[in-house]
Amino acid sequence: GENVEQHPSTLSVQEGDSAVIKCTYSDSASNYFPWYKQELGKRPQLIIDIRSNVGEKKDQRIAVTLNKTAKHFSLHITETQPEDSAVYFCASRGGASGGSYIPTFGRGTSLIVHP
Amino acid sequence: DAGVTQSPTHLIKTRGQQVTLRCSPKSGHDTVSWYQQALGQGPQFIFQYYEEEERQRGNFPDRFSGHQFPNYSSELNVNALLLGDSALYLCASSLSGGYTFGSGTRLTVV
Numbered sequence: 001g002e003n004v005e006q007h008p009s010t011l012s013v014q015e016g017d018s019a020v021i022k023c024t025y026s027d028s029a030s031n032y033f034p035w036y037k038q039e040l041g042k043r044p045q046l047i048i049d050i051r052s053n054v055g056e057k058k059d060q061r062i063a064v065t066l067n068k069t070a071k072h073f074s075l076h077i078t079e080t081q082p083e084d085s086a087v088y089f090c091a092s093r094g095g096a097s098g099g100s101y102i103p104t105f106g107r108g109t110s111l112i113v114h115p
Numbered sequence: 116d117a118g119v120t121q122s123p124t125h126l127i128k129t130r131g132q133q134v135t136l137r138c139s140p141k142s143g144h145d146t147v148s149w150y151q152q153a154l155g156q157g158p159q160f161i162f163q164y165y166e167e168e169e170r171q172r173g174n175f176p177d178r179f180s181g182h183q184f185p186n187y188s189s190e191l192n193v194n195a196l197l198l199g200d201s202a203l204y205l206c207a208s209s210l211s212g213g214y215t216f217g218s219g220t221r222l223t224v225v
Contacts, residue, residue, distance in 0.1 A: 006157075034213040043205065044158065046213040089157050102148070102171050103214065105157040 002027040004092050006106025014114050019080050021109045023090035024072040030092040033066060033073045034103065039086045047088075048075070080113045087111070119144075119208050119217035127223045128196050136191040136220045140208030146170075147189040148214065149181060150205040158205055164189050196224045 003026040013019050025033075031052035036044035050057045050064045050073065057064050061080075066073040077084055087110050091103040120139040128134050140147050146165045150158035160173035164183035183189045187208075193200055201224045207214035 032213075036216075043216040043218045045216070049213050102160050102163055102173075104160070107157045108155075 002030060002092055002094075002104040004090060004104045004106045006090050006109060008109060009107065010110045010112070012112045012114065013080055015080060015082060017080055019077045019084070019111055019113075021075045021088055021090070021111070022072060023074070023092070023106050024070075025092040025104075026071065027092065027094065028068075028071065029094045032093045032103075033064070034091050034093070035064060035075050036089045036091065036105075037086045038089065038108075044089060077111075080111075082113050082115050085111055085113045119206055119215050121204075121206050121217035121220050123220060124218065125221045125223075127225060130196055130198060130224055132196050133192065133194045134196060134222060136193075136204055136206075136222070138189045138191070138206030138208075138217060140187050140189070140206075141215045144208035144210045144215070145187050146209045147183055147187065148207045148209070149189070149191045150207065151175070152203040152205055152219070154202075161191070193222075198224050200224050 006023045034049035035047050037047045038044040048059050048062050048064050050066050061078045063076040087108045089108050090106040093103040118141050122137045148163040149161040152158045161175050162172040162181055163170045167183045178194045180192045203219045203221050205219045206217040
């Protein structure tokens, strides 16, 4: 089955700095890669996603890049703010064109933004 | 538009008991998945229901069972509870693309 590795497990940055979280996946048939943010005691919330037919997607301060050849994808947060502090999960999923319908999640990255 | 609704929010059970957790998917979603999230871990897939059938199952024992109703809502049942079953149980619904998660049920087994 799919295996998703996520690094780092903890990331501490100063407010205003950039943060980068990286994930690798094993199933070449995976074609959809969402990122979730989970604040303490709350549900995971989808913040951005990317499909395999594009290499990069941006939404304001958040961007995701995908390298299908190397089977890795990354989340980039610029101008970090204290409210960005949370646990971030990457996931990988296949679909009708191949792979499993079930997203496989990484183990999470705890991002701490210091004021 | 209500999102994914789970009940109850918190539950305390004794080892050996049985528990039923409930989930109502987001309006328009037809697929429901259940996840177990231990403290400090990512969500672990239990199973997924689509058209009232279990479509796929993760690496969980038969003590974990589920059901999906014609209105797409779903139940997760856990028999013979173990202390290690203590976790946040998340329900996620989808139609295509990303999941929408519920707030979860915090199960504590004592």
